[in-house]
Amino acid sequence: MSAPPARAQTAAVAPAAAGDAAKTAHVTIRGLSKSFDKTVIYDNFDLDIPRGELISVFGPNGCGKSTLINMIAGLVPTDAGQILFGGRKLADVNFGYVFQNYREALFPWISAFDNIAYPLKLKNVPPAERRARTEALVAHLGIKLDLALYPYQMSGGQQQLVSILRALVVEPEILFLDEPFSALDYEMTLFMREQLQRIFLQTRTTTILVSHDLEEAVFLADRVLLLSRHPARVAAFMPVAAARPRTDVTLSDPDFVRTKAECLSIFQREVRRS
Amino acid sequence: MRSRKAEAFLPAIGVVGLVAIWSLVTWRQWVDPVLLPSPVATFDSLWHGLSGPLGVDFLKTIYRTAASTLIAAIIAIPLGIVLGSSEQLYRSLEFVIDFFRSTPASAMFPLFLVLFGVGDETKIAVAAFGAVLVILFNVAYGVMNARKTRLLAAKVMGASRWRVLFDVMLLESLPQTFVGLRNGVSLALVIIVVAEMFIGSQDGLGHSVFEAQQLFDMPRMYAAIFAAGALGYGLNLMFLLIERRFVHWSGK
Numbered sequence: 001m002s003a004p005p006a007r008a009q010t011a012a013v014a015p016a017a018a019g020d021a022a023k024t025a026h027v028t029i030r031g032l033s034k035s036f037d038k039t040v041i042y043d044n045f046d047l048d049i050p051r052g053e054l055i056s057v058f059g060p061n062g063c064g065k066s067t068l069i070n071m072i073a074g075l076v077p078t079d080a081g082q083i084l085f086g087g088r089k090l091a092d093v094n095f096g097y098v099f100q101n102y103r104e105a106l107f108p109w110i111s112a113f114d115n116i117a118y119p120l121k122l123k124n125v126p127p128a129e130r131r132a133r134t135e136a137l138v139a140h141l142g143i144k145l146d147l148a149l150y151p152y153q154m155s156g157g158q159q160q161l162v163s164i165l166r167a168l169v170v171e172p173e174i175l176f177l178d179e180p181f182s183a184l185d186y187e188m189t190l191f192m193r194e195q196l197q198r199i200f201l202q203t204r205t206t207t208i209l210v211s212h213d214l215e216e217a218v219f220l221a222d223r224v225l226l227l228s229r230h231p232a233r234v235a236a237f238m239p240v241a242a243a244r245p246r247t248d249v250t251l252s253d254p255d256f257v258r259t260k261a262e263c264l265s266i267f268q269r270e271v272r273r274s
Numbered sequence: 275m276r277s278r279k280a281e282a283f284l285p286a287i288g289v290v291g292l293v294a295i296w297s298l299v300t301w302r303q304w305v306d307p308v309l310l311p312s313p314v315a316t317f318d319s320l321w322h323g324l325s326g327p328l329g330v331d332f333l334k335t336i337y338r339t340a341a342s343t344l345i346a347a348i349i350a351i352p353l354g355i356v357l358g359s360s361e362q363l364y365r366s367l368e369f370v371i372d373f374f375r376s377t378p379a380s381a382m383f384p385l386f387l388v389l390f391g392v393g394d395e396t397k398i399a400v401a402a403f404g405a406v407l408v409i410l411f412n413v414a415y416g417v418m419n420a421r422k423t424r425l426l427a428a429k430v431m432g433a434s435r436w437r438v439l440f441d442v443m444l445l446e447s448l449p450q451t452f453v454g455l456r457n458g459v460s461l462a463l464v465i466i467v468v469a470e471m472f473i474g475s476q477d478g479l480g481h482s483v484f485e486a487q488q489l490f491d492m493p494r495m496y497a498a499i500f501a502a503g504a505l506g507y508g509l510n511l512m513f514l515l516i517e518r519r520f521v522h523w524s525g526k
Contacts (some may be wrong), residue, residue: 105424107442109521118431152523218321
């Protein structure tokens with residue numbers, strides 16, 4: 001295994017993790033490298049992602065936020081390095097992935113319900129059980145949607161909610177969301193943050209969310225992963241202490257505002273560098 | 275509400291206008307009545323013809339058009355999916371497909387006459403040849419232009435190559451496939467009608483138009499033209515209705 005120094009750095013900026021022995025690393029990334037053409041996006045990158053937390057990934061434009069989760073989720077091949085999930089490879093891991101573009105990620109030819117149940121079909125679950133598990137998930141999360149509709153008959157937020165449910169139906173141990181709310185209007189974004197937080201509190205699934213909105217990144221996260229310009233380093237892995245469920249009140253809470261300001265100053269420092 | 279109702283009648287205005295001008299022209303005898311019979315004479319001929327020989331011709335043309343489109347679809351849809359699912363494969367055949375798609379199918383009549391003789395087979399084969407290329411081209415592009423995110427979504431959920439092909443690509447290509455089928459059936463009708471005029475035919479709308487003209491039976495000729503028009507419009511409408519029923523997500 002290579003390059004422990006960067007790992008030590010990660011731990012140093014995340015003191016909360018060190019104090020909490022129960023929080024073991026879920027995803028361990030070691031020596032990750034990736035280039036597009038001649039641009040080095042990641043060079044010998046190390047990171048530990050703790051289990052059962054919601055991690056927001058934030059950083060300058062083009063620093064490789066989405067590339068990081070796409071490599072972890074196997075959508076983009078790595079050039080070098082190793083990514084393990086509690087010691088296992090991706091092929092042995094149940095995971096869910098939510099795309100930014102819900103309109104193109106859902107299947108318009110089947111109902112919202114069948115969209116949510118589709119991953120179970122891929123896993124050869126018999127139809128009756130598919131139905132039962134999908135209904136159980138929707139009931140468990142208290143989602144109020146008419147799932148007999150086709151995706152194109154729903155609002156953007158509803159479609160993204162269906163996408164999230166589709167990712168959750170396999171009871172994933174890890175959930176990836178790539179800028180899931182950036183195509184929604186502000187009102188819908190607020191509503192969806194609340195929904196995602198509720199889902200997270202119910203399932204406690206390790207969640208990695210890429211965001212381009214700092215307020216959203218801090219509001220939703222247990223920890224904000226701040227990346228530098230490429231080649232990306234961990235600029236900070238900032239814990240967000242605010243208690244859940246977080247509400248509109250949290251947004252003006254002094255602690256929350258301070259954390260956000262700190263993230264912003266680190267972000268600006270990284271943007272100005274180079 | 276009232277304006278909605280009124281809007282439903284808008285398409286009728288063109289029809290009424292056309293018949294009105296036509297009636298005026300024949301009534302004032304601005305055009306030789308031998309060349310342009312009155313609407314009444316024409317529709318009388320159409321009405322009586324359809325329950326007689328024109329009806330038989332109409333059915334014959336439907337049969338030939340349907341047969342050639344069906345054959346074309348059976349060949350072109352699976353082939354289009356195979357070609358479309360590999361962009362390199364399609365690119366390597368693109369020139370050949372485009373070349374023959376651009377070749378007037380009527381230029382192939384002599385060749386097909388040699389191959390199939392003067393019977394129905396030749397007409398159906400040439401029409402099918404034209405329609406195959408149009409449908410093939412559209413199906414292949416429908417598959418190639420499948421939304422990348424959708425394919426990726428299926429892949430990330432663990433779908434195999436075959437699953438992606440059947441659950442995603444095939445359905446993604448359906449709207450474009452229907453565009454191909456509509457264009458294909460229109461082209462097939464054109465080729466069939468031309469073939470019925472000139473390739474030793476005893477029946478069919480093309481034959482009917484041509485024979486009426488030779489006999490100078492103008493009401494019958496116009497009636498046959500209208501019958502052909504109605505057939506073309508009806509076929510297009512039929513495919514549109516099927517598409518709306520089965521490809522409900524098209525354009526959404």
